[in-house]
Amino acid sequence: MFIVQNSARDLWVALDPNVFAILAGEAGYNLTYLEVIFAAATAITIVGFVALYWSTKHPEEKDTHALAKYEAHWVIVIVIIFILFSVTTLPYLPYPYAHSVKPNVVIDVQAQQFSWCLSPAPAWGSPCVQNINITLGDVVLFYVRSLDVTHGFGVYQWNPNSSNAYGQILFQVQVMPNYTNSVEYQFTTPGTYYIRCLEFCGYGHYTMISSFNITAV
Amino acid sequence: MREKEREELLFGYLERGTIKKRQEEREEENSMSQPQMPSTLTAEPAATQALTPYTRKWVRRLIYLSFLNFIIAGTLALFMRTDQGGAPALIGPLGTPQVFGQLLTAHGLGMFVGWQFPFAYGLCSYVFPKYMGRKLYNEKLLPVIFTLFAVGFYLVWLSILFGFGPGWYFLFPLPFHGGPAGTAPWGPAEALVFFGGMIITNISLIVFAFNIFGSAFSTKYDDKYNNAPRMNHSFSAKFAASIGFDAYMPKAVRERVVSYPPAVIAAMVTTLDMIVSAPPFLTLLGDGAWVSLNQPGFLNNLVAKNFVWINYHPIVYFAFFPLIGMYYTLIPIFARKNFASERWVRVPWPLLLITGVGVYSHHLFMDTSQPYVLQLMSQNMSMTIGIASGISVFTIFALIWRSRYEWNLTAKFFAASILGWIVGGFLGVEQGNTSLDIYEHNTYLVVSHFHFNALDGIIPAAFGVLYWILPEIASKQWYSKTLGEIHFWGSSIGGFGLAGTFALLGYIGVPRREYSPISQALPFTAGYQPFLILAFFFAIVVAAAQIPFIWNLIRTLLGPTIKPPVVAPVPEVAVPVPSPLSRQSPDPTLSSEVRESKGTAGASPPVSFRPEGSISGASAGPATTTMTSLGEADKPEYQRIETQSLELDLDSTDDILSKVELERQEGMNKSG
Ligand code: HEM
Ligand SMILES: [Cu+2]
Numbered sequence: 001m002f003i004v005q006n007s008a009r010d011l012w013v014a015l016d017p018n019v020f021a022i023l024a025g026e027a028g029y030n031l032t033y034l035e036v037i038f039a040a041a042t043a044i045t046i047v048g049f050v051a052l053y054w055s056t057k058h059p060e061e062k063d064t065h066a067l068a069k070y071e072a073h074w075v076i077v078i079v080i081i082f083i084l085f086s087v088t089t090l091p092y093l094p095y096p097y098a099h100s101v102k103p104n105v106v107i108d109v110q111a112q113q114f115s116w117c118l119s120p121a122p123a124w125g126s127p128c129v130q131n132i133n134i135t136l137g138d139v140v141l142f143y144v145r146s147l148d149v150t151h152g153f154g155v156y157q158w159n160p161n162s163s164n165a166y167g168q169i170l171f172q173v174q175v176m177p178n179y180t181n182s183v184e185y186q187f188t189t190p191g192t193y194y195i196r197c198l199e200f201c202g203y204g205h206y207t208m209i210s211s212f213n214i215t216a217v
Numbered sequence: 218m219r220e221k222e223r224e225e226l227l228f229g230y231l232e233r234g235t236i237k238k239r240q241e242e243r244e245e246e247n248s249m250s251q252p253q254m255p256s257t258l259t260a261e262p263a264a265t266q267a268l269t270p271y272t273r274k275w276v277r278r279l280i281y282l283s284f285l286n287f288i289i290a291g292t293l294a295l296f297m298r299t300d301q302g303g304a305p306a307l308i309g310p311l312g313t314p315q316v317f318g319q320l321l322t323a324h325g326l327g328m329f330v331g332w333q334f335p336f337a338y339g340l341c342s343y344v345f346p347k348y349m350g351r352k353l354y355n356e357k358l359l360p361v362i363f364t365l366f367a368v369g370f371y372l373v374w375l376s377i378l379f380g381f382g383p384g385w386y387f388l389f390p391l392p393f394h395g396g397p398a399g400t401a402p403w404g405p406a407e408a409l410v411f412f413g414g415m416i417i418t419n420i421s422l423i424v425f426a427f428n429i430f431g432s433a434f435s436t437k438y439d440d441k442y443n444n445a446p447r448m449n450h451s452f453s454a455k456f457a458a459s460i461g462f463d464a465y466m467p468k469a470v471r472e473r474v475v476s477y478p479p480a481v482i483a484a485m486v487t488t489l490d491m492i493v494s495a496p497p498f499l500t501l502l503g504d505g506a507w508v509s510l511n512q513p514g515f516l517n518n519l520v521a522k523n524f525v526w527i528n529y530h531p532i533v534y535f536a537f538f539p540l541i542g543m544y545y546t547l548i549p550i551f552a553r554k555n556f557a558s559e560r561w562v563r564v565p566w567p568l569l570l571i572t573g574v575g576v577y578s579h580h581l582f583m584d585t586s587q588p589y590v591l592q593l594m595s596q597n598m599s600m601t602i603g604i605a606s607g608i609s610v611f612t613i614f615a616l617i618w619r620s621r622y623e624w625n626l627t628a629k630f631f632a633a634s635i636l637g638w639i640v641g642g643f644l645g646v647e648q649g650n651t652s653l654d655i656y657e658h659n660t661y662l663v664v665s666h667f668h669f670n671a672l673d674g675i676i677p678a679a680f681g682v683l684y685w686i687l688p689e690i691a692s693k694q695w696y697s698k699t700l701g702e703i704h705f706w707g708s709s710i711g712g713f714g715l716a717g718t719f720a721l722l723g724y725i726g727v728p729r730r731e732y733s734p735i736s737q738a739l740p741f742t743a744g745y746q747p748f749l750i751l752a753f754f755f756a757i758v759v760a761a762a763q764i765p766f767i768w769n770l771i772r773t774l775l776g777p778t779i780k781p782p783v784v785a786p787v788p789e790v791a792v793p794v795p796s797p798l799s800r801q802s803p804d805p806t807l808s809s810e811v812r813e814s815k816g817t818a819g820a821s822p823p824v825s826f827r828p829e830g831s832i833s834g835a836s837a838g839p840a841t842t843t844m845t846s847l848g849e850a851d852k853p854e855y856q857r858i859e860t861q862s863l864e865l866d867l868d869s870t871d872d873i874l875s876k877v878e879l880e881r882q883e884g885m886n887k888s889g
Pocket of ligand 2: 113114150151152197199200205208
């Protein structure tokens with residue numbers, strides 16, 4: 001009953017309690033992982049092309065459609081890959097409504113050309129804060145709203161002492177005027193987090209940068 | 218030797234003496250290899266009267282216009298790269314954040330609309346006469362399409378010149394709110410010109426679609442698509458065939474439906490996608506124009522964003538689909554064999570038709586207010602695009618595999634293009650996944666994805682097609698093959714280098730569309746510098762590679778006109794064009810004069826430029842496809858070949874080549 005009634009995420013937590021931890025704490029892991037997959041797939045493709053070129057230098061005497069025979073097999077393989085890919089990523093849906101984990105902390109985010117303002121809920125438009133105190137492990141829900149045009153609320157992490165020289169993107173959500181969008185995240189490390197606008201919002205878009213501190217309580 | 222020779226023939230380089238010698242070698246070779254040649258060998262169809270000089274004139278104008286816009290939009294991209302490389306001072310007054318917004322908008326629209334639209338118009342208008350043997354439904358509409366497009370699109374660029382710069386997908390309400398009060402680089406007047414221009418551009422699309430649908434479905438044509446005996450010619454049968462859906466039908470039904478050539482299916486699919494998504498987009502444009510006039514808008518922002526992407530996703534496929542149709546058409550010619558199964562050739566198209574529109578919500582994955590059902594649909598549609606592309610690529614790969622593939626310039630460009638399609642597809646599959654897109658949306662990974670697919674996918678395919686069809690549509694012979702090679706290698710190295718660098722930028726999290734990605738406020742961004750410089754370098758390589766192309770094209774167009782295809786005075790009977798007469802054509806008493814003129818028409822320049830081209834009627838379609846509506850028993854092609862090879866005058870290179878080709882073909886026909 002439990003599994004059926006709750007979201008896909010619960011199903012996965014039931015199967016593997018660490019799923020959520022991976023999602024929350026090590027977002028960068030996913031990107032590196034994807035980069036490796038992409039590089040490997042590209043490399044395989046290039047090898048495939050070289051092989052194709054080679055094959056045309058060794059043409060068959062009589063055409064047997066040697067590869068074409070396997071077309072149906074190939075389709076089955078890619079369909080399976082895509083299904084697996086979809087199913088295994090489903091628990092990581094970036095939508096708070098998809099998850100049964102309830103937030104402990106709510107933060108309001110207001111965007112306008114070309115600045116950010118964060119304030120603790122539910123005070124829309126209240127004085128902006130720089131330092132946000134949360135208990136490590138709390139699940140934070142960001143409510144994002146815009147006063148003018150569409151922006152993108154992107155949060156980056158950078159640890160100067162780690163090998164990660166470029167910082168990494170943790171999560172993002174679009175900020176659309178007249179709508180309230182939201183994103184949920186669990187911070188596992190105290191420190192400075194950087195906000196960058198991730199939707200082109202006019203000539204000052206690239207300057208739309210801010211930061212906040214998560215201090216462990 | 219053989220490959221090289223073909224290439225030389227393609228460009229008409231051989232000296233006469235060499236030709237004679239090669240011709241002999243070739244005949245020998247042919248006589249040896251004949252028995253092994255598959256009888257379904259696919260070949261270029263003869264130039265038909267359907268491709269009238271008038272159609273050719275407007276097709277080539279559309280294509281010239283498209284490449285003109287490509288060059289302009291590409292130059293704008295160089296300026297953007299200069300800004301992002303940290304050296305805006307180099308471009309003086311252009312190096313400001315305001316102008317960056319304009320460049321971004323002008324580049325994106327310049328490529329996807331300014332370049333793609335006229336190219337797709339031209340290509341689709343070419344494939345119907347060429348591969349279906351039908352005169353365009355109304356070729357007099359071509360100048361209308363051309364003019365509407367040019368007026369509309371240049372109005373768009375004009376508005377950008379005067380400051381309009383919300384990016385190519387202009388998310389509402391940015392077009393009306395370019396900056397905090399008093400600082401916006403543009404006002405309602407520019408916005409109005411922009412929306413007006415876009416509306417006119419879309420009207421050109423509607424006229425174009427009318428012409429395409431007419432060419433595909435009109436009952437006025439008297440050809441096998443309308444009249445083949447014992448076949449089902451209902452509209453629904455034709456519609457299904459025109460989108461390749463016959464592949465999914467049970468055999469008994471399928472056999473009663475006349476299949477359309479893949480190039481035509483592709484043109485239909487892309488046009489349908491554009492046209493079903495046009496009403497919401499036009500509503501959006503109307504709303505934009507209305508708001509620019511200081512009236513209250515009627516679309517809310519989320520609906521507006523849906524309306525832009527539902528049309529903008531098909532836009533990015535607009536020229537891509539017909540170019541994939543050209544892979545299916547030309548690659549069998551280069552590979553000298555036909556597909557193992559005509560069914561697999563058609564299978565991807567209905568999928569592409571549905572997904573072309575259905576994926577659009579993947580542009581809204583990061584909007585949590587978008588209903589989840591749409592996100593779920595679009596994730597699955599994005600995967601389906603992957604499957605359809607996977608099928609296409611495999612089919613083509615399997616065809617080339619161990620064939621005697623002719624690696625001419627067009628074939629090389631196609632190979633680069635397919636590589637770009639696959640690699641861009643990998644990124645597309647990542648981004649088409651809702652859960653992963655949270656790390657990739659609006660970063661350089663998106664830029665990388667569509668530059669792989671566009672700069673390294675659509676563009677090389679288009680160049681390949683241009684190198685192939687220019688002699689036919691412009692009656693010019695390419696000025697230089699070497700320049701073409703330089704163009705190919707430069708564009709490929711630069712293009713893949715550029716899109717690859719974009720991927721690296723994406724994986725380190727660089728946002729797209731930033732005037733200056735490196736910021737004091739973000740200490741970690743200093744590390745972006747080497748990648749940004751690298752991107753600038755590759756952009757220069759791409760740009761430099763276009764110089765030989767432009768030079769080659771200009772010299773080609775200024776060069777001598779080669780034997781314009783003869784439009785024979787009599788050939789109502791001879792030409793496989795719909796006309797009331799064409800049915801009576803299997804007239805064995807046809808005077809040899811008539812046959813000769815018919816033959817001459819068939820030997821028009823493209824044929825002689827393409828050694829692999831032949832004038833056999835078989836197109837890339839199934840073996841049963843012939844360009845004529847003359848029943849099974851008649852073999853007008855054979856007659857034509859014979860008369861022609863007798864009549865050719867050996868004075869010009871072209872003619873000799875045609876002769877060689879004709880004889881070869883003849884031998885093949887006999888052996889088959
Ligand atoms: C000639 C080589 C090209 C170069 C150097 C180039 C470079 C660029 C650059 C620097 C950007 C801005 C990226 C950002 O920061 O967001 C961009 C955006 C874009 N490019 Fe290209 N590009 C090229 C070719 C193409 C082609 C062939 C197409 C499509 C057919 C294309 C379509 C686009 C689009 C749609 C955008 C997005 C504009 C926007 O965000 O509003 N580009 N390109
Ligand atoms: Cu912003």
